[in-house]
Amino acid sequence: MQLTNLIIFKYSAVAAIAFLVSALATGRLIPYLRHKQFGQYIREEGPQAHLAKTGTPTMGGVAMAAGITPAGILSVLMGLSDMGDMLAILLSMYAFGAVGFIDDYNKIAKKQNEGLTPKQKLLLQCIFGAALAVFMMMREGSSVIIPFAGKSVDMGLLYIPFVIFIEVAMANSVNLTDGLDGLAASISAIVACTFAVIGICLSADGSMAMAAAGQAVFGAAIGYLLYNRYPAQIFMGDTGSMALGGVLSAMAIVGRIEWLLPIAGALFVIEALSVIIQVAYFKKTGGKRIFRMAPIHHHFELGGWHETKVVRRFCIFTLICCIIAIFSVI
Numbered sequence: 001m002q003l004t005n006l007i008i009f010k011y012s013a014v015a016a017i018a019f020l021v022s023a024l025a026t027g028r029l030i031p032y033l034r035h036k037q038f039g040q041y042i043r044e045e046g047p048q049a050h051l052a053k054t055g056t057p058t059m060g061g062v063a064m065a066a067g068i069t070p071a072g073i074l075s076v077l078m079g080l081s082d083m084g085d086m087l088a089i090l091l092s093m094y095a096f097g098a099v100g101f102i103d104d105y106n107k108i109a110k111k112q113n114e115g116l117t118p119k120q121k122l123l124l125q126c127i128f129g130a131a132l133a134v135f136m137m138m139r140e141g142s143s144v145i146i147p148f149a150g151k152s153v154d155m156g157l158l159y160i161p162f163v164i165f166i167e168v169a170m171a172n173s174v175n176l177t178d179g180l181d182g183l184a185a186s187i188s189a190i191v192a193c194t195f196a197v198i199g200i201c202l203s204a205d206g207s208m209a210m211a212a213a214g215q216a217v218f219g220a221a222i223g224y225l226l227y228n229r230y231p232a233q234i235f236m237g238d239t240g241s242m243a244l245g246g247v248l249s250a251m252a253i254v255g256r257i258e259w260l261l262p263i264a265g266a267l268f269v270i271e272a273l274s275v276i277i278q279v280a281y282f283k284k285t286g287g288k289r290i291f292r293m294a295p296i297h298h299h300f301e302l303g304g305w306h307e308t309k310v311v312r313r314f315c316i317f318t319l320i321c322c323i324i325a326i327f328s329v330i
Helices: 005-035 048-053 061-077 083-110 118-140 156-177 183-202 205-228 237-254 258-264 266-285 296-302 307-327
Strands: 143-146 151-154
Touching: 005 061, 005 205, 061 083, 061 205, 061 237, 083 118, 083 156, 083 205, 083 237, 118 156, 118 237, 143 258, 156 183, 156 237, 156 258, 156 266, 183 205, 183 237, 183 258, 183 307, 205 237, 237 258, 258 266, 258 307, 266 296, 266 307, 296 307
Parallel strands: none
Antiparallel strands: 143 151
8 A cells, every 4th residue: 555645644543532532431441440440450469569458449441432432433434445344354353352351340230249140141242243254254265374474374263263263262362361450451552553554564455444443442442541651540351352352353354364363462362371371270280380470461570670661671572573573564
């Protein structure tokens, strides 16, 4: 795609609208959530320093979704993306965000840090992932781009479980990453911006929708970070982390760059693997641990790093991974 001044303006407008709506919505949401006593309940087995965050308004992901939605619609009206592709991306965000919303609401209603059961979450996530897989397969086929190889491979019917795995894994990985002020939103913003750059460079139909959605998620995440950076005035909750996982994975699926997710989003993968390894090792050894605490951001935090240092270092790592992801396909 030739980047004319008009194209640059349009993409900038998408990010700007998402930023403004997200920032305004987050600012309005904080006092409302406080009034409704929709506060976060911090698990006692977590870092003791985090107990002071108990009661911080949660479910701030609603504000990010509020910013991404009009920005996505604007991108269609300006001809930056196809309605069907953008609809698939937005519906994925809503579907996974709804799972998180139900979970958050149950936690608040029960006044404890428990919501939906793991089986309930997994079932809903698999259903939504399958719906997206079938829609994309009927719409655009089952081929995916292979990084560094410069070609696409048709996965056939394996495409459906492949997409389900990506959606479920991404949603839960972002959810696990959301444990420090500004961490999940910052990493998501970097990955989304990377997808926007890749989408603009590839300039196919699905890639254009991915690029527009990337700008929307980037702008919304930055607007939300005005209030979520340390010390956070609001948390995104499962509503936000699940929605971000759903929208980021859907962007990659629509843009046919599914295999770039574990490269650009390597931090999300590491966070999830740290939990899996910790639990498996704990059960195998009868109580021993590899990490001080999992997910791995708590390992560094308990090792003496302030959470702002953890966030900065993780963002730098993600930026490096994203640069590698960009050069793997352009």
